[in-house]
Amino acid sequence: MASNHSNNTSPHAQVSHIACPDCDLILSVPPLAVNEVAYCIRCDATLLRNQKNSIDRTLAFAITGLILFVISNLFPLLSLKAMGLTQESSLLSTALALFEADRPLLSLIILLTTFIFPAITLLGTIYILIQVKTNRINRYTALLFRFLRRTDAWGMLEIFMLAILVALVKLGDVADVIYGVSLYAFCLLILSLSLLSYSLNPQDVWNSLRNKQGCSL
Amino acid sequence: MTTALQAGLISCHFCHTLSKLPESIDGEIINKNTEIYCPCCHSSLYSRIPNSLNRTWALLLAALILYIPANTLPVMTVIFWGEGQPDTILSGVMHLFAEGMWPLALLIFLASIFIPILKLLTLTGLLISIHFRAHWRPKDRTIMYRITEFIGRWSMVDIFVIALLVALVQFGNTASVSPNLGALSFAAVVILTMFAAQTFDPRLIWDAIEEDSAKETEK
Numbered sequence: 107m108a109s110n111h112s113n114n115t116s117p118h119a120q121v122s123h124i125a126c127p128d129c130d131l132i133l134s135v136p137p138l139a140v141n142e143v144a145y146c147i148r149c150d151a152t153l154l155r156n157q158k159n160s161i162d163r164t165l166a167f168a169i170t171g172l173i174l175f176v177i178s179n180l181f182p183l184l185s186l187k188a189m190g191l192t193q194e195s196s197l198l199s200t201a202l203a204l205f206e207a208d209r210p211l212l213s214l215i216i217l218l219t220t221f222i223f224p225a226i227t228l229l230g231t232i233y234i235l236i237q238v239k240t241n242r243i244n245r246y247t248a249l250l251f252r253f254l255r256r257t258d259a260w261g262m263l264e265i266f267m268l269a270i271l272v273a274l275v276k277l278g279d280v281a282d283v284i285y286g287v288s289l290y291a292f293c294l295l296i297l298s299l300s301l302l303s304y305s306l307n308p309q310d311v312w313n314s315l316r317n318k319q320g321c322s323l
Numbered sequence: 324m325t326t327a328l329q330a331g332l333i334s335c336h337f338c339h340t341l342s343k344l345p346e347s348i349d350g351e352i353i354n355k356n357t358e359i360y361c362p363c364c365h366s367s368l369y370s371r372i373p374n375s376l377n378r379t380w381a382l383l384l385a386a387l388i389l390y391i392p393a394n395t396l397p398v399m400t401v402i403f404w405g406e407g408q409p410d411t412i413l414s415g416v417m418h419l420f421a422e423g424m425w426p427l428a429l430l431i432f433l434a435s436i437f438i439p440i441l442k443l444l445t446l447t448g449l450l451i452s453i454h455f456r457a458h459w460r461p462k463d464r465t466i467m468y469r470i471t472e473f474i475g476r477w478s479m480v481d482i483f484v485i486a487l488l489v490a491l492v493q494f495g496n497t498a499s500v501s502p503n504l505g506a507l508s509f510a511a512v513v514i515l516t517m518f519a520a521q522t523f524d525p526r527l528i529w530d531a532i533e534e535d536s537a538k539e540t541e542k
């Protein structure tokens with residue numbers, strides 16, 4: 107119904123009916139051309155997207171991301187040199203430092219948002235997309251994908267990246283900050299994670315499940 | 324223009340499959356408490372998020388209460404040559420301004436003061452507007468909801484900065500940073516408002532208008 111430039115859609119192709127997630131209006135969406143996005147006519151919510159090779163691209167970004175995530179965790183991100191002493195910090199040691207400072211809850215929040223949820227996102231996305239590619243997805247594995255969609259907001263590495271920049275500026279005046287090997291890997295990791303979430307089209311995964319289960323949109 | 328609810332359909336929150344709101348499953352009459360599942364992805368189905376308003380209010384009130392210690396208690400203490408200086412969120416921003424680091428001060432001000440207030444006010448406003456069945460600019464209210472849901476998590480940046488400083492600046496009595504209770508309260512505010520935004524159902528904004536116009540045509 108409400109799509110950008112819908113001229114290359116074939117007339118006999120199937121129209122899908124979808125209720126807007128934000129205002130519940132039922133809309134009929136014609137098949138979308140590549141890179142076309144369908145918006146709700148009433149509230150502008152994004153309804154459907156059509157991206158070329160979304161599954162393959164997302165899988166590539168997720169695997170790259172996983173490798174970079176491992177490297178980011180192997181070496182220190184930053185080191186601080188002051189008065190002849192050096193203090194190193196990595197992703198996990200940041201959470202650990204708060205635990206040692208008697209703030210276990212805060213430490214847990216950092217651990218979840220900067221380590222556990224990003225790891226689940228990367229591993230889970232790889233698993234789900236391989237399932238889709240081999241046409242093995244079923245409602246039980248779909249449970250994992252539902253979990254990934256629900257917890258999408260809780261992996262906060264890009265916000266942690268911004269915090270690193272803030273800390274660099276703050277400390278730059280007072281002490282010598284040495285960039286660790288992992289910092290470069292970490293920057294690339296943020297890039298792959300944002301490309302991952304940009305290229306992932308959840309509807310492709312659901313369509314694959316739908317074809318197997320025999321339901322229609 | 325028909326909504327799924329009016330058409331007797333339920334849209335799956337995850338895969339968007341439309342299912343008929345059944346009156347009975349296997350002869351058993353459906354009442355409000357019977358759980359039904361999406362035929363495709365097997366997620367539990369609901370027309371509107373169950374108890375959305377009550378849950379959002381509860382989470383929001385908890386966040387509003389914790390907002391007080393989050394802003395009055397120090398978030399971290401910087402110890403320099405044996406002398407400790409506790410900082411609250413606001414005093415931290417003031418220090419940055421005083422030291423001339425105004426881009427940084429502006430960033431922390433936006434993330435730690437402006438966005439949380441905006442989020443608390445927007446969610447409160449949305450809930451009140453639904454209670455009074457407001458017809459006022461439903462599209463703009465939906466967009467405001469989308470914005471708060473999207474930017475809310477960025478408030479965590481200050482918590483991460485504190486965590487990094489605690490991990491890096493550990494030189495005994497000469498220079499060290501320790502986290503204080505204010506940081507935990509602030510993190511709790513961010514997390515609670517994130518949950519509040521997740522459990523709020525924007526379709527309720529439109530329901531009042533739909534129901535009132537349905538009554539209008541009945542007359």
Ligand SMILES: [Zn+2]
Nearest residue numbers: 126129146149
């Ligand atoms: Zn809509």
Ligand SMILES: [Zn+2]
Nearest residue numbers: 335338361364
């Ligand atoms: Zn479903």
